[in-house]
Amino acid sequence: MSVNQSAPPVPPFEQPQPIYPGYHQSSYGGQPGSTALPTHYGAYNGPVPGYQQTPPQGVSRAPPSSGVPPASTASAPCGQAAYGQFSQGDVQNGPSSTVHLQRLPGSQQFGSPLAPVVSQPALLQPYGPPPTSGQVTAQLAGMQISGAVAPVPPPSGLGYGLPTPLASASGSFPNSGPYGSYPQGQALPLSQAQGPPGVLPPQRSAPPLASNFTSPASGGPRMPSMTGPLLPGQDFGGPPVSQPNHVSSTPQALTPGTQITGHPGPLPPMHSPQQPGYQLQQNGSFGPARSPQANYGSPYPATPTFGSQPGPPQPLPPKRLDPDAIPSPIQVIEDDRNNRGSEPFVTGIRGQVPPLVTTNFLVKDQGNASPRYIRCTSYNIPCTSDMAKQAQVPLAAVIKPLASLPPEEASPYVVDHGESGPLRCNRCKAYMCPFMQFIEGGRRFQCCFCSCINDVPPQYFQHLDHTGKRVDTYDRPELSMGSYEFLATVDYCKNNKIPSPPAFIFMIDVSYNAIRTGLVKLLCEELKSLLDYLPREGGAEESAIRIGFVTYNKVLHFYNVKSSLAQPQMMVVSDVADMFVPLLDGFLVNINESRAVITSLLDQIPEMFSDTRETETVFAPVIQAGMEALKAAECSGKLFIFHTSLPIAEAPGKLKNRDDRKLINTDKEKTLFQPQTGAYQSLAKECVAQGCCVDLFLFPNQYVDVATLSVVPQLTGGSVYKYACFQVENDQERFLSDLRRDVQKVVGFDAVMRVRTSTGIRAVDFFGAFYMSNTTDVELAGLDGDKTVTVEFKHDDRLNEESGALLQCALLYTSCAGQRRLRIHNLALNCCTQLADLYRNCETDTLINYMAKFAYRGVLNSPVKTVRDTLITQCAQILACYRKNCASPSSAGQLILPECMKLLPVYLNCVLKSDILQPGAEVTTDDRAYVRQLVTSMDVAETNVFFYPRLLPLTKSPIENTTEPPAVRASEERLSNGDIYLLENGLNLFLWVGASVQQGVVQSLFNVSSFSQITSGLSVLPILDNPLSNKVRGLIDSLRAQRSRYMKLIVVKQEDKLEMLFKHFLVEDKSLSGGASYVDFLCHMHKEIRQLLS
């Protein structure tokens, strides 16, 4: 700022800028005349008398969303003893996709009719042909909930509704029914229940289930006495004959139609109860449960005290459900990868269920939008609302209109229909798409959404071939592709004016905290180079985006960085109550033209404020200023706000600290998620009208009220990033990585999204980061390639099996070069009159995405317990409806899950025990608000890994194998103390080191000679040139590259304090905050279902 008249550090800015007179007062509506100006340019006040002492020093804290379990319980959980039982070679849930166990035809009788039945579904069936959308019913282990089991004391802190029943249901098998008593065959039949006998196309065979249910052996190895033949699950490849329990399913089970006529009633059991291993389990050895799950009775054989501590004999030793006998996410993911990862997904067929989000696959657009753009909860919709109500399966689409594609896939073609604009239906305004029907020799077309007959404009006329198709169909993306873009005409522009290119405004908090932590210096340094990477259109040489700079604490400083200036000039606006922009010309500039001035500015900012004592900040006026600047420049754009503290300075949007953890689990808990003032909603509305998107980077040392501060980012389609207790040395990599990605990513501005549907259904509800001023238009000041909008549909009429149902998502937006465009995505779905078809074409990952968003919005208005209960009830209704209408008759003791939904319970449980719905003691209010808004715009892949983290063993696979190792289930019992694991959930990344890991491994990875020398909490691995180090670091890089936010690494040593943090993510286990284990939840779900059915 040398140009400025005053002495450093901050020159008072007193004289009106030359450019000021050009500024149009009218744009600031309500501003006093220009004569008032000088008063607005108050000199920057240096040290503020009111300066308060140094803010609390940051303590190292959990990353966002990670709950640190209460320390007090630290002693309880399964410590090392649990691991102690695993030798390095212990069972992990490795890929067992190659396992083909045959179910023996001759099932064996099991002991008592009352015995709990663990039905063996089609599981053990060898994999069938490449999966279709078919389904196989999963039958769950006989969670004979109502058996003659001695009641287990109600679990403490049980998360869901009905603790008492659950207690008895909690997986405690009547001891008469060891795992041996698996009834056979019945499971299978169900699978095919849906179709008319014999008519079904080849379905996806049930392989995934197979391995899940082959459990007994895999449970075995954890028992000390079971050695030798009882090999880990991954060894299933071996002949199972030696293990009676591994009798496989009857092949016929998979035969279409068998279910209906096949095995009415319970089938003969096949497992011998004589399995020696299970005898062990029955003699009370299971009594001592793992500490955290004491009340449930441990489902885990690997209880630390097992074998060494007999425990009091139990009258009826509870029989636990074998964790290996229940559907495994890992197995389902592996199976889908194996079955569907090799061939491209071709979108030409209506109602096809795409591969899972966890499978890598290529997409060929042949008329329907790629699943990268749209995923649905079901690809076959019930024809009537009655059916839909009966099934309770939410009908929803998760839409990511600007999703980025892999390089092998082409971006949507841009279609130009000339001055007349895109061709649309006159009545419903749907855009031309492959489903429109041309008639009368091509002179007219019938709208596929509303049936209206429209004339084809002369310039668009084309002849039809003998099949009634236009002969130019394949020359026109809008007639042959699921996704494409139209160039919009001026009619689609605000005020009928072609928009100016958007602008980015960087707004930097320069209060004491921001300076002290080194944030301002780091940021300014980074911006110097980062600004060369602003988003560009196609092959453009330089970005059309203009940039501007503001710094602020209690007052705002605008900078004139006009290229003709030798030095930047600062203007201070201290009247934050009535924010206006003091300059127009020179505020928003082209980086290349003004590079020298900008570089100078970025060099000077950290210096100018280096001695600041100002701790107070404003926030709403900052947004207001940015928005006014865009308004004055008549463009849309994005504000990048870097903010450190609760805005307590006297100004609009001033906040107070209202954090109160005592509200948790009360009816007032919802207030923690609500903004404390309506000011930010009003501001957001103005921003949306201007196409002003706000991205917020938070660097709090304490409570900053994320729930309130994130209102504007949330409603403007922006992003929030949070770096608690930011320290340059620890957090710069994460912050800079996020910043680079955020600045560079492609964004559409000033967008409106509309979802049209064919007659019979309509979009009724929307979830995401956007604003709605009516019931149909989703308004997005900005929309980037990471954001999704989840849309729920309801029936308003009967659907037709023949015509199916159509969705068309149209996004009108301004590209980063200022071009107005329409992006269109079309998707055709099937409709069914049989519920079984619905259940056969569902996608659980998408269901969970919807249900999580539904629940996370619900906490704004209802107690979290109500929200949890609602989810559980809905899930039970979904599964009960299947059981009642689609599954074959079978004993009530069996839990029967639709193949496509067999992971619904485990995933739903993860949602229920998440930090939003069941917070641990260490999760802050800000973390909860932060995660809540993050999840709101997550896509299906993100919610999938967020709720069920990936746990990757690192030394199991050969070192030269550089592909990602197969994951294991997120449970402590899957950890071997001789191994090292990576765990990631899209936000957090842990490297867990077992206490008995080989010394050579420790040396190779950490460059220290023993486990004890590894630094706990380490966030960077040393760069060592050896195969293991290269592999692990490469894997970490690759995981980070897959996620939209940088995941900071935390090295966790077994039995170290930090391990509690890590265990929070082992979601199949009971959580310290009271969340149920997977096994227990499954039992609870079964009970709920049975109640509904009885």
Ligand SMILES: [Zn+2]
């Ligand atoms: Zn129409």
